[in-house]
Amino acid sequence: MINLGIIGCGQMGRKHALNCSKIEGVQVRVVTDKDAERAGMLAREVGAVALAGFEEILQFKPLDAVIIATPPDEHAVSALAAIKAGKAVFVEKPITLDLPSAHQLCQSAAVAGVINAVGFHLRYAPLTDKAMSLIAGRKVNELRSVTTTGYYLKFDMPAWFLQRRHSGGPFLEQTLHMFDVARYLVGDVTHIFARGDRLVKPELKEFDSEDSIVIAYRLSNGALGVHLDSCATSVFNWEIELFGEDWRLLVDYARNTISGYFGEEQVAWIPTSVDIHAIETRAFCEAVKSGNQQLVRSSFEDATKTIAAMLAGDESMKRACQVEVR
Numbered sequence: 001m002i003n004l005g006i007i008g009c010g011q012m013g014r015k016h017a018l019n020c021s022k023i024e025g026v027q028v029r030v031v032t033d034k035d036a037e038r039a040g041m042l043a044r045e046v047g048a049v050a051l052a053g054f055e056e057i058l059q060f061k062p063l064d065a066v067i068i069a070t071p072p073d074e075h076a077v078s079a080l081a082a083i084k085a086g087k088a089v090f091v092e093k094p095i096t097l098d099l100p101s102a103h104q105l106c107q108s109a110a111v112a113g114v115i116n117a118v119g120f121h122l123r124y125a126p127l128t129d130k131a132m133s134l135i136a137g138r139k140v141n142e143l144r145s146v147t148t149t150g151y152y153l154k155f156d157m158p159a160w161f162l163q164r165r166h167s168g169g170p171f172l173e174q175t176l177h178m179f180d181v182a183r184y185l186v187g188d189v190t191h192i193f194a195r196g197d198r199l200v201k202p203e204l205k206e207f208d209s210e211d212s213i214v215i216a217y218r219l220s221n222g223a224l225g226v227h228l229d230s231c232a233t234s235v236f237n238w239e240i241e242l243f244g245e246d247w248r249l250l251v252d253y254a255r256n257t258i259s260g261y262f263g264e265e266q267v268a269w270i271p272t273s274v275d276i277h278a279i280e281t282r283a284f285c286e287a288v289k290s291g292n293q294q295l296v297r298s299s300f301e302d303a304t305k306t307i308a309a310m311l312a313g314d315e316s317m318k319r320a321c322q323v324e325v326r
Helices: 011-021 036-046 054-059 072-084 099-112 126-135 170-185 276-290 300-319
Strands: 002-007 026-032 049-051 065-068 088-091 116-118 142-148 189-197 212-219 224-230 237-243 247-252 257-262 265-269
Touching: 002 011, 002 054, 002 276, 011 026, 011 036, 011 065, 011 276, 026 036, 026 054, 036 049, 054 065, 054 072, 065 072, 065 276, 072 088, 072 099, 088 276, 099 300, 116 276, 116 300, 126 170, 126 247, 126 257, 142 170, 170 189, 170 212, 170 224, 170 237, 170 300, 189 300, 212 300
Parallel strands: 002 026, 002 065, 026 049, 065 088, 088 116, 142 224
Antiparallel strands: 142 237, 189 212, 212 224, 237 247, 247 257, 257 265
16 A cells, blocks of 8 residues: 655645545545645545645655645755655656756655656656657657647636746746657757747736747757747647658647658547546556656656756846757
8 A cells, every 4th residue: 555645735736636546555645735725625535634734744654655746946845855754756847946956856866765756747648658659760850849828818827837936937837848748759958049028918017937938949869949938828739749851740738639741651640538647646656666766757867857958948048048958
């Protein structure tokens, strides 16, 4: 039996708790949130106990693993404490908002030998598996990707999404998803150039995230990519398109489709709809049960490479120059 704790009971914490409660051999035992009422509601849903904070969660016996789904600026403190307590740790993306604390978590997890995972759920998507099989052995020359949300139009999200001190800004809140897929399918980002602006509702001073960003980047295999990001577009889009000499493949996560061609062969594929987050949390729980870190597709170490690229992009946007990813 895996005894699990949930730190942060908002949208993602609740989703992970409900998914884990459906896995045989896994029991959500304790939850916590700054909003005690929200924690209590989730505790009742999954048959857990609501506690006051992550310190109390980590003292609970028995406890094997925790899922951390708080705002990103709070990840490092609770994740480090969990590692020191010898617990397996799943952290929602991004792992942290800065590289020193991310490296500290990587080192601590390695020394403690605990199972660790970061919530890049698109790595577990059937679309991603299919794309990887289709491009296997093929050289990718160029990439085009898009992430768009209606945050600045609908405000149907927590306020911290658009506050840099909490979310890290668009690069670390949304953009990183497509870059993580690019890394997973093709290779690491080596150089990046970005330009961003606040074009919609600049009068809202409580928010400081850019609403429009364009990015040019280079991958380790020499491929060149471009990315469009918007927090002020009415239609949700998450997509990445890969190009080779005689082929083109569009992976559209928002519409759950793959399309393109390889020479004369046309490709069109629609997988059965599945809950990718459920696949992701199951993989984490199976890794904890078996002690096999390889079942996790996004470890602390690998996830840190994605935020390194995003922080380089954020630096590029501020300095208006190309930045090498380190």
